[in-house]
Amino acid sequence: MTTAPETAGDGERTASAEEGGGMRILIITAGSRGDVAPYTGLGRRLRDAGHQVAVAAHPAFAALVGACGLEHRPVPGDPRKLIRDRGRAASRDEVRALTRAYADGLAEGVAQAVAGGADLLITAFAPAPLGRTAGEALGVPVVGAYLVPAFPTGRFPLPNARSAGSLGPAGNLAAGRDVLRRAEGAFAGAVTRLRARLGLPAARPSAPVDVRPVFHGFSPLVVPRPGDWPSWAEVVGYWWPARPDGWRPPAALTDFLRAGPPPVFIGFGSMAAGQGERLSELVAAAVRRAGVRAVVQAGWAGVRGRGADVLTVGDVPHDWLFPRTAAVVHHAGAGTTAAGLRAGVPAVPVPVMADQPFWASRLHGLGVSPRPVPFRDLTADALGDAITACLSEPAHRRRAAELARGLAAEDGAAPLLSHIAALSAG
Secondary structure (H helix, E strand, O other): OOOOOOOOOHHHHHHHHHHHOOOEEEEEOOOOHHHOHHHHHHHHHHHHOOOEEEEEEOHHHHHHHHHOOOEEEEOOOOHHHHHHHHHHOOOHHHHHHHHHHHHHHHHHHHHHHHHOOOOEEEEOOOOHHHHHHHHHHHOOOEEEEEOOOOOOOOOOOOOOOOOOOOOHHHHHHHHHHHHHHHHHHHHHHHHHHHHHHOOOOOOOOOOHHHOOOEEEOOOOOOOOOOOOOOOOEEEOOOOOOOOOOOOOOOHHHHHHHHOOOOOEEEOOOOOOOOOHHHHHHHHHHHHHHHOOOEEEEOOOOOOOOOOOOEEEEOOOOHHHHHHHOOEEEEOOOHHHHHHHHHHOOOEEEOOOOOOHHHHHHHHHHHOOOOOOOOHHHOOHHHHHHHHHHHHHOHHHHHHHHHHHHHHHOOOOHHHHHHHHHHHHHO
């Protein structure tokens, strides 16, 4: 059994803050790129405020974190493989086993990451029970920084609810509580093992809502803060991903953009691994049907654009590319949804799983997109018609531009920075 790291303790936390002029802050996150990129922007703001910032994330994101000037601490796990293996699983028991193995890897990674020292832990939603446990072992504060709504409410079912549509106040609350029960259950065993690893006594399972305070990193213009949330749960605005130091757009991309009218962006992010060939053909046919130019992001699926009016790109900062497009077709992940809104361009959401149906529904409800096209129903005709509907309705672009102006006036990082400044001063 490993005891809690000796870096714990209020005296050392105060000393390190005084010596370095700030706190040693560890951000803990897990998942795909969209679960990591917003914390690079938040981390850079914290660094610029004088804090030492490390990001605990999967090895695949070491380059992303490092390119933004932040320390990376590796956390075992391959989310791309997990998504693929879960899709191939033959039974619920197999899915649960895969999830348990992933959670156990996260727990081990969190234990190793905090051994590097920290005065404050900032945790994303998924690994929050692990972050809370590590904070208890270290004797340091833990702050929640969640990219999705995380507290049950009568206003709407939480993301990942079994039903995406409103169930009425009582039904929405029940659906939200079910989401949290499932999240707690997924990490219960990992939390138990992490507590033993860090020399803590056994305790009841921990849920993401056990962290206090929690700052939600999305705009109240997109999801207003429900009045029935606890007082320590805030909605503060988006944390925009940092652009990697020294990044320049590829010449092929700038040439393509100059060669004609603004194209449509099409990308499915971390979704649909292994479906590259099917999606490449589907996208090519949809683009022809809609009569548009397109920039296709390969993503984890390996989608390839086909035709003279289509360009394939790899990772390109959305804050640079999206304002140069006519519309964005995407899987409605939280980060891509935010980037499209920030750019002021309309969207065609194609949700696949997890929180994506929630954000796709919000885009439609906000008036910036036509009705979502669920990935399971995606065909070339359906996508082509949705692109046409998006571009032919001026109200979508007007509403997107209005929201973008509102988002530009927000500073989602400021409340978190103020809270941490108060902790540091104390």
